[in-house]
Amino acid sequence: MNKRFQIILFLIIPFFFLDAQEKELISITNLRTNLEVLASDEFEGREAATRGDRLSQLFIISELKKSGVKPLSEYPDYRMPIELTLTRISDKSTFAIDYGEGADKRVIKFGEEIASWSKFRSDTVLNFPVVFVGYGLELPDKGWNDYDGIDVRGKLVIIASGVPKALNPESDPSVEEQFSSAKVFTAYGKGAAGIIFTGDKSIEDEWSSLSKPAISLSSKVSTKNPGRGVFLLKEEGLKKLLAGSPLSPEEYIQKHSAGEKLPSFNLGQNGTMDIKAAQEKGYTSNIIGYIEGIDSVLKDEFVAIGAHYDHVGVTRGEVYNGADDDGSGVVAVLEVARALVKAKKFRRSVLIVLHGGEEKGLLGASYLSDNFGSMDKIITQINIDMVGREHPDSIYSVGSAKISSELKTIVEEVNKKTVNFAFNYKFDEPDDPNRIYERSDHYHYARKGIPVVFFYDYMLEDYHQPGDDTDKISFEKIKKVSELIYHLSIRLANLDKRLTPDKQAD
Ligand SMILES: [Zn+2]
Structure with missing residues (x-):
């Protein structure tokens, strides 16, 4: 082996070794x-x-x-x-609206027509007046107000999905998205006791994920419920509630699908969410x-x-x-x-x-x-x-x-x-x-x-x-x-x- 070759080896080999070791690490x-x-x-x-x-x-x-x-x-x-401990809202839970003396109490079933977005961890009853507030938008600079003349403080508000045509949702695809969070802020800002979103196909898409349980350590089971709930109501359920109201189910469907203005009004006399929590171990x-x-x-x-x-x-x-x-x-x-x-x-x-x-x-x-x-x-x-x-x-x-x-x-x-x-x-x-x-x-x-x-x-x-x-x-x-x-x-x-x-x- 000549000297020059040795030097080259000396220069190269350690690097090879180092490289191999680094790769191994x-x-x-x-x-x-x-x-x-x-x-x-x-x-x-x-x-x-x-x-x-x-x-x-x-x-x-x-x-x-x-x-x-x-x-x-x-x-x-x-x-x-x-x-x-896995807690789900049991399908024994109901949402009922009382339409006053002589009228039927209409009962909407959880799991079938209504579901909760908020995680309830123990039985609870929410008893509030219910109001329908159209698209739930208050946009003074666009001359639009679904809350005009209606007080929603301490009430459950039902909000229709989507954006009315007058607000040009086609012009900008992000408009609809912006407005859905605006709807929550506006309702809560006005003191709503809970929000029920309705009438949107995406509600059906969300259904399976809503059945996911709230999960806590069994050693520290929380029974705390959210202060206010957000719920999703299928269109079938809404139609049931609207019968005999200032907005008939047929009118609602026609106006909502055309993106027309929807009226805002009190619905029935009182609404009761009777939420039952079902627990299992995991x-x-x-x-x-x-x-x-x-x-x-x-x-x-x-x-x-x-x-x-x-x-x-x-x-x-x-x-x-x-x-x-x-x-x-x-x-x-x-x-x-x-x-x-x-x-x-x-x-x-x-x-x-x-x-x-x-x-x-x-x-x-x-x-x-x-x-x-x-x-x-x-x-x-x-x-x-x-x-x-x-x-x-x-x-x-x-x-x-x-x-x-x-x-x-x-x-x-x-x-x-x-x-x-x-x-x-x-x-x-x-x-x-x-x-x-x-x-x-x-x-x-x-x-x-x-x-x-x-x-x-x-x-x-x-x-x-x-x-x-x-x-x-x-x-x-x-x-x-x-x-x-x-x-x-x-x-x-x-x-x-x-x-x-x-x-x-x-
Ligand atoms: Zn992570």
């Missing part, structure tokens, strides 16, 4: 393969307490086992089971495993890494696959766990938690924070929720200085030395209107005084939409996030002392 192939499973239609959108939820648990557990992540003795099959789990540290004392403490595996399920026959939310976080955690098992040289243990029921109100994290026996052993929690879409070279870093500013310093140092993301701290502002800091699993760790850092990509376009699919994911981005978390968790696991809190938990 976090594998894009693994990230992609796992996400293609979790975000496939087979997993039915991974909604809590459904078949897709259970399939996701099985898949995650098999991946953890394959990587050599161990279960805790308390949860030998990696599952921390969580009992849930189950989900947090999936928990750990990678043991090598220090005989410190290994009893944990650096926790987490993401939520659930998503929002199926609506109107469409699967909401949740590739970014939070399939991206789950595959990153699985891949970091695999790399950490291989690294095997850190002092504290690393706790891997894939939370269930996040989309139903951070249920898994909430349950864990109140029931996990080693909560006080967790020195910090790193949460990732949506890390595969926006901004290839930057990421939102949330909450790292809320409890211990030392954590923020460490996260910044590790980041600088490794993937070097530009951190965006926008969501750390105390008056963040989105309240992002409170909206993912880390919040329940922070509530217990554990310093947390949350990484998030702020994807808006397909957020909780059927378009949150694997084909839009940047696996390079998830890889970078995974590398950051890998190095960060090792650095935290090796700290001599726990992080010093310098602020009280929010």
